[in-house]
Amino acid sequence: MLAYRRGDADAFEHLYQRHKDGLFSFLFRSLPRPALAEELAQDTWMAVVRAAPDYEPRARFRTWLFQIARNRVIDHWRRSDNSEEPLLDEPASHDESCTPSERELLAAVAALPQEQRDALLLREQGFSVKDVAAITDAAEETVKSRIRYGRRTLQDWLEAQQ
Amino acid sequence: MNTDSESKPERLPLPSPRSPESVDKRVLEFARDHAPRAGHRNTRTWWAGGMATACVAMVAVFIAAPEQPIMEERARDMATAQEEREPLAMEAAPRAALSAEASAAVGVKRIEANKAAERNAPAADAQIETEVAGDFILDFGGSIEPQRAHVAKLLELHELWSQGEKEAAQANWNAFIDDCGDCEFPASVEDAFETYLE
Numbered sequence: 537m538l539a540y541r542r543g544d545a546d547a548f549e550h551l552y553q554r555h556k557d558g559l560f561s562f563l564f565r566s567l568p569r570p571a572l573a574e575e576l577a578q579d580t581w582m583a584v585v586r587a588a589p590d591y592e593p594r595a596r597f598r599t600w601l602f603q604i605a606r607n608r609v610i611d612h613w614r615r616s617d618n619s620e621e622p623l624l625d626e627p628a629s630h631d632e633s634c635t636p637s638e639r640e641l642l643a644a645v646a647a648l649p650q651e652q653r654d655a656l657l658l659r660e661q662g663f664s665v666k667d668v669a670a671i672t673d674a675a676e677e678t679v680k681s682r683i684r685y686g687r688r689t690l691q692d693w694l695e696a697q698q
Numbered sequence: 699m700n701t702d703s704e705s706k707p708e709r710l711p712l713p714s715p716r717s718p719e720s721v722d723k724r725v726l727e728f729a730r731d732h733a734p735r736a737g738h739r740n741t742r743t744w745w746a747g748g749m750a751t752a753c754v755a756m757v758a759v760f761i762a763a764p765e766q767p768i769m770e771e772r773a774r775d776m777a778t779a780q781e782e783r784e785p786l787a788m789e790a791a792p793r794a795a796l797s798a799e800a801s802a803a804v805g806v807k808r809i810e811a812n813k814a815a816e817r818n819a820p821a822a823d824a825q826i827e828t829e830v831a832g833d834f835i836l837d838f839g840g841s842i843e844p845q846r847a848h849v850a851k852l853l854e855l856h857e858l859w860s861q862g863e864k865e866a867a868q869a870n871w872n873a874f875i876d877d878c879g880d881c882e883f884p885a886s887v888e889d890a891f892e893t894y895l896e
Contacts, residue, residue, distance in 0.1 A: 538856060538895055545733040549726055556725075560717035574721050581725040589734045593849075593895050638713040645712070660710060690710065 537597055541588050548588075552581065555598060558661055559605055565657050566609045568646060570633055576612060580605040595670065602661070603671045606654060613650065644693045652686035655679050848878075849894075856891055 539547035559580065563573040583604050594600075634642065645653055651672070658668045665683070669676045851874055859867040871887035884890045 539860060540729075541734050542860065543734055545730045548729040548733070552722070552726060552729070556717040556722060557714070560721070561712075561714045564715050565712055570715070574718055577717060578721050578725055582728055585725075585729045585732050588732075596894075633715055634713045637711065641710065641712060645710075656710075660712060 537584075537588065537591050538593065541591050548585070551597065555601055556581075558598075559601060562602065562657055562661050563605060563609065564633075565642060565645060565660075566653065567612065572612065576605065576608045580608055583608075596667075599663075599667050599670055602658060602663070606658075606671055609654075610650075640697065641690070641694070644690055648686050648689060652682045652689070655682040656686040656690075659683050848883075852890060852895055855887055856895055859887065859891070 537547070537551060540551065556577075560573060560577050563576050563580075564570060567573050567576065580601070584601060595603075645657070648656065651674070654672055655668050655674075658671055659665070663671065665676050665679050668674075668683075669679045672679065674682075855867045855871055855874075858870070868887045871883075871890065875883050875885070884893060
């Protein structure tokens, strides 16, 4: 990112290749439609590009990147006034890109309270509890609790499906 | 103690789609079109420390230096005026003398306060510089303590590296690691850049 800030356009591509799939997965799992995930992924990366001239390494790049993405997801839900949030018994809109079991699990994830969902999905991306706390601006103990409750809810749901 | 959230839990069988090519293309095109100009630097951050120090120094000079003689002069004038008034208004003397003394005392106190401020100015500058430098402290996480010296060193070596002096940067990094006994840094300076300065 520092190299890109100095005008090295190739440095951005290197950075993008490294993080693009992880970021897209997070957005794909957080949003009800793949098209939305595409839109917000693009929006997130464009925000990174716009912020490049003022970029200073205050946190790990990946943490910062996901913080931007999560803010975009929250903004999306606020704008849509939660009207697009699918209910557990509604069919998810990931029809073509997921297996039936993945679709069902995504629907169960979508039914979690947003804080639990974010914490759980960020943890699934390999972030430590500390990083999740930084991204979601919450205390580490709160994050642990959210992950625990979210995971338990999903496990109950998965067991009920079997 | 590992909690269920800190240990590596079994991953949920969630889909992990790759970023679509259409998005990749648009983002990379946008990034190329909007790449910061070479040599451009965020002016706000690099001169902020110097500016803050200069402001504090200017305020300290402005308050202390010109006011000191003025206040001394004012205190002297008040004392002189009081001396001149004394023979003319003996009956009013106790109250006037009290007032002049009080004013002079205030003047003297302000002079002393200004002198103290002047003495403390370097400390205030150092405080501001510390706060500004604090902005650059990274989260090293784990067992590595966030230390400004490490960040400064990495940024310095990154500059060297980007000028093509890769071997010098690595040699410098090796020496830095050797000096920093308990630090757990990556052996390769390039890895250190990727880990901490990405």
